[in-house]
Amino acid sequence: PKAWIDGKGDVERVCAERGWGCEGSVTVEEPVNETPDLFEEPYRVADDLVQEEVAKRLNGETVGTKERAELVEKVGDQLSGD
Known part of the structure; x- marks a missing residue:
């Protein structure tokens, strides 16, 4: 049975297996x-x-490179919640 503990080593092993920490006798x-x-x-x-x-x-509107870059930055900020 898993509930049986022979000693402190069993407690340490089970804690390590389950990712638990404990304080007390162990x-x-x-x-x-x-x-x-x-x-x-x-x-x-x-x-x-x-x-x-x-x-x-x-x-479909054609815009310059600078205008498009500004729009990309603005839209990115808006969609990101900035």
Whole structure:
């Protein structure tokens, strides 16, 4: 049975297997969570979605390179929530 404990080594082993920490008769450090924080950097919408939205807004209109770049930046900021 899994509930049986022969000694402190069993507690340490089970804690390690399950990623638990414990304090008391046996002390096992809780493992460090190395999962990256998804909100550490600001959200940026994907470039293909920005380009798609820019194309919709231009609706076939021809604009200069500088104007298009400004629109791409503006749309990217809007879609990213900036």
